[in-house]
Amino acid sequence: MKLFKLAALLSIPVIFAVGCESTPEQPTEAAPEPVAEKPAEAPTTTAVEPAAPAAMDPLDSGLLAKRTIYFDFDKYNIKEEFKDVVKAHAQYLSDHPGAKITIEGHCDERGTREYNIGLGERRASAIQQMMTLQGASARQINTVSYGEERPNALGHDEDAWSRNRRGEIVYTSR
Amino acid sequence: MRKLSQHLFLSVLLLLSSGAAHAVLQIEITEGVEGAFPIAIVPFGLEGGNGQLPSVIMSNVISSDLARTGRFKPFAERDLVARPTQQADVQFHNWRILGADYLVVGKMRSTGPGTYAIQFQLFDVFKQTQLAGYSIPARQEDLRYVAHQISDIIYETLTGEPGAANTRIAYLTVVRSEVGKSRYSLYVADADGYNPQVVMQSNLEILSPSWSPDGRYLAYVSFENTKKYAHGEAAVFIHELATGKRQEIAKYPGHNGAPAWSPDGTTLALVISRLHEGDRSNYDIFLFDLQNRNLKRVTTDPGIDTYPVFSPNGKFLLFTSDRSGRPQIYRKDLNGGREERITFTGAENDRAVISPDGKKVGMVTNDGGNYRIAVLDLETRHLQVLTDGALDESPSFAPNGSMIIYATTYNNRQVLSAVSTDGRVKQRIPSDEGSVREPAWSPFVKK
Incomplete structure (x- = not known):
């Protein structure tokens, strides 16, 4: 029987996508050593030089440290409370022409998967558009949508949903 | 109609192979017919x-x-x-x-x-x-x-109707091994859940499997190359089941998704959000000719158009569009003519599938805040909600039109279920592995 041969063959072509990770690429930043918080130990014989404070990256403080913009259900307009964050990143991009970001659009689990990929892209595009209006260059900004596929919170209630309807700003070059 | 679940509860363990690293699907009939x-x-x-x-x-x-x-x-x-x-x-x-x-x-x-x-x-x-x-x-x-x-x-x-026991289903399993790590596996199994075979696995998303009309190929969306492309998005593949040979059909700069085969197998309808770098994102329906590799745009509306599906005679497409605000189902005559909205009941209607006789349209409907599987009778225009879940999705007709298989949530996990097209028979298909989603029932296999 043809069907059986087909089924038997199916066990062979297992294809693995190589070199992929399920988490979006995050800029890995060497965390500053917590020198100040080391507990006092037995007295040492040599005096320790106080560590010079690492040069603070402006992206790690204030509004620029905020990288997530949340949205209302089925909406893609940027809410008032997040406009300052978007503007701050736009200003940074404008001041650092070599910097590049990817904006990831995400949705909650309600609605169909492919529709949500469209909605996530609208969210990412809305952030991109506001940034370019604020002086960032369009070529500094990529957008991508993962729809409902990469939730932050795994619950099935408004609390989880509200944390999943988001745009995430990821610096690929600083 | 009276539920028979009280006196007829058949729990049939249909997959006896043990120890295999396969998702074991077990079919429980939760509601039978008087x-x-x-x-x-x-x-x-x-x-x-x-x-x-x-x-x-x-x-x-x-x-x-x-x-x-x-x-x-x-x-x-x-x-x-x-x-x-x-x-x-x-x-x-x-x-x-x-x-x-x-x-x-x-x-x-x-x-x-x-x-x-x-x-x-x-x-x-x-x-x-x-x-x-x-x-x-x-x-x-x-x-x-x-x-x-x-x-x-x-x-x-x-x-008096053909049976569908000798058919197959394609579906996806997703297993989260640790925070942020997932394993996506595309399977094909017999219609009774027996003999699951892995078609393809990835650490990144796989979506929207769709059978070719001869049952030899699956088209699907894979995020596997997201790191390669400048904009890092999904591509549409077709995959020959017997050989494992794959072709990347669409990898335009934006999203490439929602593939669906024409009844003659020559054309793939799909969604592309951007044809060229720098284009504004606009999710539209395209037709890709698999023989001469021509791409033809079908819709141009600025709304999100997605989930195209051919009618059994190949003469028109149904698709989802939110051009009127929320997603609704539209019909497009492929010989020209306007795009006509066909769903008016329910706040949202999305992901249409057409019964093999062309008379009914299955879809996901927003039923008072719950997402459920519904069937629209194209003649009477009556929309009947068939399921009672909160997040039911991905309907797919059996090739004899008797049942619709879909994904639902049960005990906080995503599992497959099936419901008869008249809503009277219900089955649950739990799995021992992760979440199971995106079912697609095969066509009749040509013998």
């Missing part, structure tokens, strides 16, 4: 073969297949009053007393090492007549398929 045909399926006799038992108990497979349709109520083996294997041994009045409307007997005759001649007969108990009878040669490894063929012969003889 008036299902009582049918007695007698264990098949065995002749020859030095007493070696065949690997498949034919009567069990046939009973499960028929029970799953909701149209039949097979008797438990222990209730059978006799064990005839051919017409000469059948005492019809015994089966009438038992309450069986129909009777199936058969035998397997060993014809050599690992080969059998399988004979079966279907009787009308009241008329005491044979309704169907066949002898089928089979190899040991084909026995399950022969059992499914017998189920389909019985189903068609008694209902």
Whole structure:
């Protein structure tokens, strides 16, 4: 029987996508050593030089440290409370022409998967558009949508949903 | 309609292979139909073969297949009053007393090492007549398929419609091993959940599997190359099941998704959000000619257009669009003509599928805040909600139009379920592995 041969063959072509990770690429930043918080130990014989404070990256403080913009259900307009964050990143991009970001659009689990990929892209595009209006260059900004596929919170209630309807700003070059 | 779940709760473990690193699907019939045909399926006799038992108990497979349709109520083996294997041994009045409307007997005759001649007969108990009878040669490894063929012969003889036991389903499993790490596996299994085979695995998302009309290929969306492309998005692939050969069909700069085959297998309808770098994102429907590789735009509306599906005659497309605000189903005549909205009940309607006879449209409907599977009768324009979940999605018609398989949430996990097109028969298909989603029922396999 043809069907059986087909089924038997199916066990062979297992294809693995190589070199992929399920988490979006995050800029890995060497965390500053917590020198100040080391507990006092037995007295040492040599005096320790106080560590010079690492040069603070402006992206790690204030509004620029905020990288997530949340949205209302089925909406893609940027809410008032997040406009300052978007503007701050736009200003940074404008001041650092070599910097590049990817904006990831995400949705909650309600609605169909492919529709949500469209909605996530609208969210990412809305952030991109506001940034370019604020002086960032369009070529500094990529957008991508993962729809409902990469939730932050795994619950099935408004609390989880509200944390999943988001745009995430990821610096690929600083 | 009265639920039979109280007195008819068949929990049938259909997949007996153990220890395999496969998602085991187990089908539970949670709601049957009043008036299902009582049918007695007698264990098949065995002749020859030095007493070696065949690997498949034919009567069990046939009973499960028929029970799953909701149209039949097979008797438990222990209730059978006799064990005839051919017409000469059948005492019809015994089966009438038992309450069986129909009777199936058969035998397997060993014809050599690992080969059998399988004979079966279907009787009308009241008329005491044979309704169907066949002898089928089979190899040991084909026995399950022969059992499914017998189920389909019985189903068609008694209902007048083709059976779908000898078909397959494609589906995805997602296993989260640790925070942020997932494993996506695209499977194809027999329609009863047996014999799951991995088609493809990835650490990144796979979506929207779609069968070619000849059952030889799956089209799907994979995020596997997201790191390669500047904009890092999904591409559409077609995958030949017998060889594992894959082709990347669409990898335009934006999203490439929601593939659906034309009935003649020459064209793939799909969604592309950006044709060129720097284009504004606009999810539109395109047709990709698989022979000359031409791409033709079908829609241009600035809204999100997605989930195209061909009508069985290939003359029109249905698709989702939110051009009127929320997603609704639209119809486009491929010989030109305007795009006409066809759903008006429900806040949202999305991901349409068309029944094989072209008369009904299955879809996901927003039913007062819950996402459920509904069927629209194209003639009466009546929309019937078939399921009662909160997040039911991904409907797919059986090739005989009798059932819709879909994804639902049960015990906080995503599992597959099936519902008859009239909403009267319901099955749940739990799995022992992760979440199961995106089911697609195969077409009839050409023999």
